Amino acid sequence: MKRVVVIGGGVAGIAASIRLAEAGLEPIVLETRRKLGGRATSFDDPRSGRLLDNCQHVVMGCCSNVLDLYERLGVADRIEWHPETWWANSPRRPDRLRPARLPAPAHFGPAFLRMRLLSTDTKILIGQAMRRLVKMGFAGRAAWADRPFAAFLDETGQSADARRLFWEPVVVGACNLTCGEVAGNHAMQVFQEAFLAGGWHATMGLATCDLRSLYDPAAGIIGEAGGTFRLGTSVRGIAFDGIRANGVVTDEGLIHAAAIVSAIPPDRLAMITSGPMRASDPRLTHLDEFETSPILGVHLFFERPVMRDDVRSYPHLVLPGRDTHWLFDKGVDESGLHHVHAVISAADEWMGLNEATVGRRVVDDLHWALPSSRGIEPVEVRSVKEKRATFRATPGIDAIRPGPGPGGNGIPNLYLAGDWCDTGWPATMEGATRSGYAAAAALVGSGGLVPDVPPGLLARWAGLR
Numbered sequence: 001m002k003r004v005v006v007i008g009g010g011v012a013g014i015a016a017s018i019r020l021a022e023a024g025l026e027p028i029v030l031e032t033r034r035k036l037g038g039r040a041t042s043f044d045d046p047r048s049g050r051l052l053d054n055c056q057h058v059v060m061g062c063c064s065n066v067l068d069l070y071e072r073l074g075v076a077d078r079i080e081w082h083p084e085t086w087w088a089n090s091p092r093r094p095d096r097l098r099p100a101r102l103p104a105p106a107h108f109g110p111a112f113l114r115m116r117l118l119s120t121d122t123k124i125l126i127g128q129a130m131r132r133l134v135k136m137g138f139a140g141r142a143a144w145a146d147r148p149f150a151a152f153l154d155e156t157g158q159s160a161d162a163r164r165l166f167w168e169p170v171v172v173g174a175c176n177l178t179c180g181e182v183a184g185n186h187a188m189q190v191f192q193e194a195f196l197a198g199g200w201h202a203t204m205g206l207a208t209c210d211l212r213s214l215y216d217p218a219a220g221i222i223g224e225a226g227g228t229f230r231l232g233t234s235v236r237g238i239a240f241d242g243i244r245a246n247g248v249v250t251d252e253g254l255i256h257a258a259a260i261v262s263a264i265p266p267d268r269l270a271m272i273t274s275g276p277m278r279a280s281d282p283r284l285t286h287l288d289e290f291e292t293s294p295i296l297g298v299h300l301f302f303e304r305p306v307m308r309d310d311v312r313s314y315p316h317l318v319l320p321g322r323d324t325h326w327l328f329d330k331g332v333d334e335s336g337l338h339h340v341h342a343v344i345s346a347a348d349e350w351m352g353l354n355e356a357t358v359g360r361r362v363v364d365d366l367h368w369a370l371p372s373s374r375g376i377e378p379v380e381v382r383s384v385k386e387k388r389a390t391f392r393a394t395p396g397i398d399a400i401r402p403g404p405g406p407g408g409n410g411i412p413n414l415y416l417a418g419d420w421c422d423t424g425w426p427a428t429m430e431g432a433t434r435s436g437y438a439a440a441a442a443l444v445g446s447g448g449l450v451p452d453v454p455p456g457l458l459a460r461w462a463g464l465r
């Protein structure tokens with residue numbers, strides 16, 4: 001009765017299995033690929049022989065659950081924290097947005113007012129919208145679940161510059177959709193829970209190791225509990241007797257289980273569930289309705305440093321108004337080359353481009369952002385296209401995101417996890433961890449999410465609660 005099958009070894013599957021093991025169960029985690037981490041992992045690049053992250057993955061101080069997972073895995077010390085963000089403002093030097101020692105939500109005020117990227121009129125407009133976001137509180141954003149965030153920008157009279165230089169870069173980076181596409185509540189969450197709630201909340205965490213290494217300890221933890229990870233094992237179907245899910249079918253045969261946790265994306269779950277099974281569980285009726293949005297990650301290698309100007313080096317840069325959204329300085333690799341990683345979110349338009357064109361466009365943006373890099377060309381470019389990077393958190397989506405447990409009318413021993421489940425978060429590692437913790441809690445009847453990082457006292461008093 002202790003045997004639980006977890007389908008999928010991404011962040012959600014790892015989070016669920018760790019909590020199941022802690023509760024005394026013996027999870028068997030089945031993962032198609034020969035490595036853990038799902039979309040948030042690294043790959044061996046056959047062309048260069050390097051181990052590369054499929055894309056830069058950022059956590060923030062407000063991501064309490066994924067940080068808890070890192071603690072449980074013993075890898076929390078491999079996250080490096082950046083309290084500030086750098087905003088390119090070519091041909092001038094980048095602006096620094098860093099919290100001051102002021103209570104939230106005023107903490108970003110001084111640095112925001114100093115940003116030369118934004119005119120005074122633009123800052124006033126953004127400030128007015130921020131005030132409204134504070135006053136509406138966390139509950140107020142629920143009313144925006146069925147409307148695009150752009151409608152809120154219209155209502156608050158945001159100018160073209162405010163949108164292009166501030167709202168779009170933040171929203172597209174965090175939600176992987178434009179302001180016109182993303183549901184208002186998801187974009188609002190980014191500003192309310194990261195920017196406005198407190199200095200720590202918006203602090204950006206970047207792994208100092210390759211992403212894959214973050215999950216290495218999971219095998220030991222699950223093994224000690226009597227469970228196992230079976231890599232390179234695909235689930236082909238879930239065995240269903242009309243009432244319960246009795247096990248999973250793999251190429252090696254049927255694996256019986258007392259309960260099953262699915263921690264795979266909705267399209268994959270649709271492939272392994274039969275029509276009768278989907279008809280038996282309301283959580284499975286909308287699997288075909290989830291759409292995805294792509295992300296493009298581009299690894300660039302230079303013989304000379306480029307993420308710098310005549311004054312300082314930049315660990316990262318936001319590129320407002322440009323096609324490339326973020327640049328990250330990944331340091332010097334073993335061969336002495338300077339590694340820069342570029343990220344383009346909502347990258348539909350880039351998916352058909354070849355690597356040479358991608359590289360050219362990204363390098364043009366780098367040269368624009370940091371004029372002192374002009375004339376320095378990459379000696380290697382490696383682009384990674386993730387066509388199904390994240391589910392599209394569009395208006396109305398929350399109504400079809402399923403909960404973790406069967407409730408009164410679902411398949412009683414089937415539990416659902418994955419960033420697309422009903423976590424209240426867009427597709428993020430935090431959302432995936434929450435879904436895994438929630439699925440484990442629904443199964444064992446205890447545990448669950450760790451508390452959110454509370455907003456500062458003044459922020460709460462002003463409405464952020």
Ligand SMILES: Cc1cc2nc3c(=O)[nH]c(=O)nc-3n(C[C@H](O)[C@H](O)[C@H](O)COP(=O)(O)OP(=O)(O)OC[C@H]3O[C@@H](n4cnc5c(N)ncnc54)[C@H](O)[C@@H]3O)c2cc1C
Pocket residue numbers: 007008009010011012013030031032033036037038039040054055056057058059233234235236263264265268272295296297386388389390417418419420427428429430432
């Ligand atoms: C390019 C990119 C950049 C991103 N940047 C960020 C970021 O900066 N910050 C952030 O928080 N999030 C980011 N995300 C989102 C984040 O990676 C995901 O939200 C999260 O990793 C999803 O985890 P998951 O476990 O729900 O799903 P997945 O990672 O998709 O895991 C599912 C796993 O199930 C396996 N699987 C599928 N079908 C089967 C089957 N039939 N049998 C067995 N195994 C199966 C898959 O191989 C996979 O390993 C990014 C995503 C991408 C793609």
